[in-house]
Amino acid sequence: MESVLALHNISKRYGPIQALNDVSFEVPEGSVFGILGPNGSGKTTMLSIILDILRPNTGNFSWFGVLGGSPDCRKKIGSLLETPNFYHYLSAVDNLNITQAISGRGTPADIDAVLEIVNLTQRKKSKFSTYSLGMKQRLAIAAAFLGNPKVLVLDEPTNGLDPVGIAEIRRLIKELAARGVTIIMASHLLDEVEKVCTHVAILKKGILLTAGAVDEVLVNEDIVELSSSDIDLLENVLQDYPLKTNIKKEGNILHLFFPVGTANLENINQFCFEKGVTLNMLLYKKKSLETKFLELTSATNN
């Protein structure tokens, strides 16, 4: 698949702080690409660089194969960066008129349509300064969606939204992804990324820890959760179980780790039964993004 965006060895420094350190990855066309990282990990800095707001100290990037991007490349991208940036004394419609005039995306008629999508039709003539945080965020999403761009760059898109709003935005992102729109989304909400992304990159303190398809990044081992009335006995018995790579105890539950594709629930059940332990829980668990994320980010602490 052709890549929409490619970063090559991007580094950015703010005085003594290394905000990004030699970051390289590619975003395939049609993917929903999540960029994860704790606060201050360099997500917004990276998005600012690819949108020509910040200059990298070293490295370069290309949009649609054009080195460094260009204003014309940016016109094709719907973007929401960090905070909703609008003229506070203008109405939603006037602000979107400016977005439309600058980017050339959509037509004045499309403005009403996107405002309807984000439920701002009733307040479309009110000044931006009178909006609540959630409404401001929704207007920023409307601006990004204007004219159905083929690529979206969304920095914390659900910031400030209520639970209903968050669910709506997730649904919209999934719908757009199904239509083939490439979505690059930064977030510190793992759950959000896990629910919608096909690809993921994890940043910490400016360093790219991993990047790739969600399945590849997450599933590098099988996890089986099991429990019995005598958890200590179960733990002892399982010490002899072949193929397992690790056992962890969490309260009354044991986590058994296996290389990818080697966990077999029937065999485990039979093994325990033969050793005189009856299980009261046994389930196969896909590794959650949160587990992987914490594992990766805590590993680099050492």
Add this chain to the structure above:
Amino acid sequence: MLQLLKIEWLKIKKYPAFWWMLGIVALTYPGINYMLQNFYERAINKKDMVGNVAKLLLGNPFAFPDAWHSVAYFSSYFVMVPALLIIMLMGNEYTYKTSRQNIIDGWSRTQFIHAKIIDVAIISCIVTISFTIVAAVFGIIYSDSVRITRWAEELQYIPLFFLQTFAQLSWAFLFAFILRRAFIALGIFLFYSLVIENIIKTYFKVKDWSVREFLPFEISNRLLPIPNFFGKFDASSNEAYKKTLTEINWHVLYTLILTSAIWWLCYYMNKKRDL
């Protein structure tokens, strides 16, 4: 370019401070000139010899063709009113990060500065139109049947007023562009233009250093020299006045060079720096 003009005009025309500025200009321009016209009338209406001589020698500075020059000179003192607007417009772009959004949406960094030149040009035009209307009204009211026929003699003060306004508003823009904070920029702009430069100018004058005419604001201030009301009484000050008039052309050139340098600096900085 027309597209940039349309976008900037949309930003300006819906900004309440723009209408406040226009209102203040609409009051101060006629106000200050009317006040000085009254002052003049009182001086020449004294029934003594001095009043009669004054009337004979001075003519009315608010009649054509002198009205263009007199009204331009007095009105130009209020350049801080549009300067405040320019600084607020630019300060807003930074405060609300719309300067970033314009780039994200697809302007080049060069187009952004083009748009700001257009802002300064729009405001300068509007202020110049206001001045022109006020000067024309004063000229029509205070000219007698002879003077009114001379209305077209000093029309060059209209483009000169525009150039001076554009040059000084470009300074205001530069302060806001570099400092990114409207109130700090406004404070420094007013403090420099009203206090610091005048102190330096006076010091240079005492020292008799001609370099004073090249101070940032003095360069364009000399496009509209002080009208020669009372200088007509003595020959030496009349000579000096005529000299300042001949120097206007040079100051047009200096102003154009300096203003170009200001905008070049803005282009350069905007290209290089993080937004």
